[in-house]
Amino acid sequence: MNGQIFSALAEPNRLDIIDLLLKGALPVGDIAKKLDLNQPQTSKHLRVLCDAGLVEVQPIANRRIYKIRPEPFHELDRWLDSYRRLWEDRMDRLDDYLNVLQGKKPLN
Amino acid sequence: MNGQIFSALAEPNRLDIIDLLLKGALPVGDIAKKLDLNQPQTSKHLRVLCDAGLVEVQPIANRRIYKIRPEPFHELDRWLDSYRRLWEDRMDRLDDYLNVLQGKKPLN
DNA sequence: TTTGAATATTCCTTTACAGGAATATTCCTT
DNA sequence: AAGGAATATTCCTGTAAAGGAATATTCAAA
Numbered sequence: 001m002n003g004q005i006f007s008a009l010a011e012p013n014r015l016d017i018i019d020l021l022l023k024g025a026l027p028v029g030d031i032a033k034k035l036d037l038n039q040p041q042t043s044k045h046l047r048v049l050c051d052a053g054l055v056e057v058q059p060i061a062n063r064r065i066y067k068i069r070p071e072p073f074h075e076l077d078r079w080l081d082s083y084r085r086l087w088e089d090r091m092d093r094l095d096d097y098l099n100v101l102q103g104k105k106p107l108n
Numbered sequence: 109m110n111g112q113i114f115s116a117l118a119e120p121n122r123l124d125i126i127d128l129l130l131k132g133a134l135p136v137g138d139i140a141k142k143l144d145l146n147q148p149q150t151s152k153h154l155r156v157l158c159d160a161g162l163v164e165v166q167p168i169a170n171r172r173i174y175k176i177r178p179e180p181f182h183e184l185d186r187w188l189d190s191y192r193r194l195w196e197d198r199m200d201r202l203d204d205y206l207n208v209l210q211g212k213k214p215l216n
Numbered sequence: 217t218t219t220g221a222a223t224a225t226t227c228c229t230t231t232a233c234a235g236g237a238a239t240a241t242t243c244c245t246t
Numbered sequence: 247a248a249g250g251a252a253t254a255t256t257c258c259t260g261t262a263a264a265g266g267a268a269t270a271t272t273c274a275a276a
Contacts, residue, residue, distance in 0.1 A: 003123050010115040011234080019109070022191055028253055041235060043254050062243055062252045073191050080188065083130055083181050119264080136223055149265060151224050156263095170222050170273055218276090225270065232263085240255065246248085 001079040005072050008052035013037060014045045018068065021055060025067035109187040113180050116160035121145060122153045126176065129163060133175035 009015050016035050020026065026034075032042040046066055049055045053072050058065045117123050124143050128134065134142075140150040154174055157163045162180050166173045 001123065001127070003118060003120050006114050006123065007118040010111060010118040012111050013234090015109065015111050015114065029251095038236075039253070040237085040255080044234080047254080059242095064253065068191075073188060076184070077188055077192075080181060080185055083176075084185075121264090137221090146266075147223070148225080148267085152264080155224080167272095172223065219274100220276105221272100221274085223270100223272075225268105227268085228266085230263100230265085232261100234259105234261085236258085238255105238257085240253100242251100242253080244249105244251080246250105 002072070002075065004052045005054065005076065008048050008054055011045065011048075013041070014049055017042075017045055017049065018054060021066060021068045025058070025065050027060075027063035027065050029063070031066065110180070110183060112160045113162065113184065116157055116162055119153065119156075121149070122157055125150075125153055125157065126162060129174060129176045133166070133173050135168075135171035135173050137171070139174065 009018065013035065017031055020031060020034060028039065028042055028046065031037070031046070032039050035042070046055065050057065053069055055066045056069050058067065117126065121143065125139055128139060128142060136147065136150055136154065139145070139154070140147050154163065158165065160180070161177055163174045164177050166175065
């Protein structure tokens with residue numbers, strides 16, 4: 001799992017941007033307006049999201065239209081998958097650890 | 109979507125801790141050993157994960173066994189859900205925006 | 217009740233990063 | 247070519263957060 005994705009989404013405004021772009025691609029100005037952000041900070045946030053691979057740009061005339069890239073979300077989904085399986089399989093091996101404490105099993 | 113979850117997972121060592129705990133609950137010492145971290149930093153990271161609701165503690169004698177809490181992961185899953193639907197439904201409304209540019213549709 | 221193991225906390229320093237303001241860039245329009 | 251709109255970048259400053267080292271806390275065992 002690529003931690004850069006989490007870093008990018010950790011910033012509240014960037015998470016808002018992603019949630020906004022989920023509804024459709026938008027140019028910088030619209031994003032800034034809708035989220036009540038200054039244009040420069042919006043561009044900076046979009047840069048980070050771009051570097052993390054979460055969004056991509058499509059220049060149209062003067063504007064730069066930003067849209068979400070699905071890949072990182074699929075990666076997130078796959079990561080959650082491994083979590084789901086382990087969870088259903090009783091992933092909290094607390095009982096196992098209790099055995100360890102009682103010397104019934106070695107600690108690797 | 110709670111951004112605190114992303115903040116907590118944004119730190120590489122903390123993501124490692126989560127991935128480790130996915131395989132089973134562990135006390136602080138074992139986590140530190142397996143990830144080659146100092147004990148104090150490990151405790152600090154676990155504190156952050158705890159505050160974010162990603163893990164919980166169960167004290168056993170001297171040790172404090174940390175295990176993953178499923179709720180935040182379900183929340184993440186639900187968040188990804190809304191993303192999935194929109195994506196299948198052609199969420200990149202680039203065409204729509206092109207119409208906007210041509211003055212065929214007002215910009216909300 | 218002292219000792220030691222396991223863990224948490226505090227203090228300090230350094231670094232990363234977000235926001236503001238100003239400026240640069242790009243590209244359309246005239 | 248000049249002007250203006252949309253966007254990106256730079257510089258600066260403040261703040262949050264991570265790591266190291268030292269110390270405090272908790273609890274079991276003798």
